[in-house]
Amino acid sequence: MKAPKYKLISAYIKEQITNGTWPVGSRLPSQRELARQFEVNRSTIITALDELAADGLIEGKLGMGTVVINNTWTLMRAVPLVNWNEQVKLGAHQASIPTVQAINQAESNENLIQLSKGELSKDLFPLDDMRAVITKVGRNLEPFGYEDPKGNLLLREAISKYLSQKDIKVSTSSIIVVSGALQALHLISIGLLERGSTVFLEDPSYVNSLSTFQSAGMKLQGISMDKEGILPEKIEVAHQNKNSVLYCHPTFHNPTGALMGWKRRQELLKLAEHKQIPIIEDDVYSDLWLDSPPPLPIKSHDRNGNVLYLGSLSKSLNPGLRIGWIVGPEAVMDRLADLKMQTDYGTSSISQRAAAEWLSSGLYEQHLLTVRKHLKARRNAALQALDTHLSRYAEWEQPAGGFFIWVKFNPEVALSDLYRKALAHGVLINPGKIYSNQKNQYFRLSFANGRIDDIVKGIAVLESLIKDC
Incomplete structure (x- = not known):
């Protein structure tokens, strides 16, 4: 004889609780969500939840919905198990909003x-070309292990040549391969910035949707924009001490799409050098111009190592490769390379070799x-x-x-x-x-x-x- 639907639902929820998928402290999906998931009326869900509540497994709490308060083992123990839902709130890195x-x-x-x-x-997605690249990389593959802390040398050479087209002259020792620009921001935040420092950034900014800098103890201060991006004079007014850095996105800004002109870029670099404000230049969209090529990066005019330059293939080619890079003074790159090794011991060797082939073969262009x-x-x-x-x-x-x-x-x-x-x-x-x-x-x-x-x-x-x- 087939069990009633509420019994099947009750058994399913009990299994999620027992196997740890929904540990003690977890909030169950709403009755409406459960009814949609199981394709039943809410009354059937209420009957299933009432049975679980009678067993002492769940409880309705004001303002929280239905919460797991026990599992089949804690009902047999005098000492409760760890509440992982409380533990996850204790980590140093803040959750996304x-x-x-x-x-x-x-x-x-x-x-x-x-x-x-x-x-x-x-x-x-260039599927045929990607298949050809992966096949070529596989055909030429030799035994490999961890890469150089700064990344695969062939890839860094390809990046160096690619950046020369943007008038950025840089040696391979001043390039680090990272798993996308987001990892670059993480490494910079934990490796170069002092807790309590101020990060100037455009208002609005993509970084406001992240918790990278705040989790590292930084304070974000938004700076007004116009149609060309961030306003240098507003930075000058806001700048109060030397513990500050500027994160900016001058080329096809996320989220506004703004494009900073070359004159504004020069003004920004001049101000940053005068006020001793390091610049993090995020340039992940510059290859995706639609009407005419954008002005050269700020980094191309940097003669004092004041700019850390971030690039990536995630936006222009494919995010699944997880390939990006940081360019900056060699001593700074040495510091970040050490932190990257502590973080993940290097970006995927296969992805790095594939990216090198894309950049060096002409396929990317x-x-x-x-x-x-x-x-x-x-x-x-x-x-x-x-x-x-x-x-x-x-x-x-x-x-x-x-x-x-x-x-x-x-x-x-x-x-x-x-x-x-x-x-x-x-x-x-x-x-x-x-x-x-x-x-x-x-x-x-x-x-x-x-x-x-x-x-x-x-x-x-x-x-x-x-x-x-």
């Missing part, structure tokens, strides 16, 4: 129209031609859809490259409501508040990940929801 955690989870849902995702569409063409078509389609559907409610600037359009809504539109309703209707956007507390009327629209018809459809859905927001 809830909205960012929710977005990170939703970005893996392929059923959603991704107007948020800062990643190239799978349609633009060929790939960029294709990517720029398709990104430009997506950008133009997104701009046209915005003009058709949202021009009555919002305004924006046309980005000259990168992935993003920074959309500012009229004050009467509640962006928090629009974000939630859009997600419920299958469209994911990034609300501006995750990049700045002052940007509640903005959202970041990505045209990089979705197909053109999905981008247009997603923007049309936003229009249909505005009246209720």
Whole structure:
């Protein structure tokens, strides 16, 4: 005889509790979520939860929902087990804010129209070329172990040659290969910055959605922007002591898409040198220009080792390779290389060899031609859809490259409501508040990940929801 549905649900939840998936202290999914998961009425879920509560395994707590208070073993013990849900709050590294955690989870849902995702569409993945590169790397492979602390020499040589095209002349000893630009920020935060230091950054900034610097004890101070990016004079006013560093994103800024002109870049470097403010220049989008090549990096004019330069293949080629780099003074690179060895003992050897082949063979430049063409078509389609559907409610600037359009809504539109309703209707956007507390009327629209018809459809859905927001 088949067991009632509530019994099956009760048994499932009990198994999750017993095997440690939902340890003591865990909050169960809501009744609505459980009903959706098991495709039953909420009354069936309530019956299952009542049975578990009668067994002493769960308990409803005010403001917390239903929480696991015991498992089958703790019911037999006088001394309770460790509450891991309390332990996870004790770590030094801060958690992402809830909205960012929710977005990170939703970005893996392929059923959603991704107007948020800062990643190239799978349609633009050069599968045949990648297969050829991996095959060539495999064919020439010899026994290997851990790489040099600064990274594979062939890759660093390829990066050095690639950077020379951006007028950055650098030796392999001043380059570290990292697992993407995010690891670069982590190494810099724990290896070079004193606790209590101030990190100047654009307001808004991608870094505000991370906890990298704050977890290392730094204070973030946003600096106003205009259409060309961060304003040097505002940094000068805010600068109070020598314990500060500037993180900036001058080329196709995330999230605004702003492009800093060459004159502004020179002003910024001059100010930083005069005030003894080191610069972290994030340049991961510069290859993705859509109208004309951007100005040279700030680093190209750095003659005093004042700039740490971050680059990556994650945005322009593929994030799965996990290949990025830091460029800076050799002594600083020695310090960061030691920390990287302590962190992960080196980026994947296979990925490094594949990246070296991409950069040295000419395949990367060929790939960029294709990517720029398709990104430009997506950008133009997104701009046209915005003009058709949202021009009555919002305004924006046309980005000259990168992935993003920074959309500012009229004050009467509640962006928090629009974000939630859009997600419920299958469209994911990034609300501006995750990049700045002052940007509640903005959202970041990505045209990089979705197909053109999905981008247009997603923007049309936003229009249909505005009246209720």
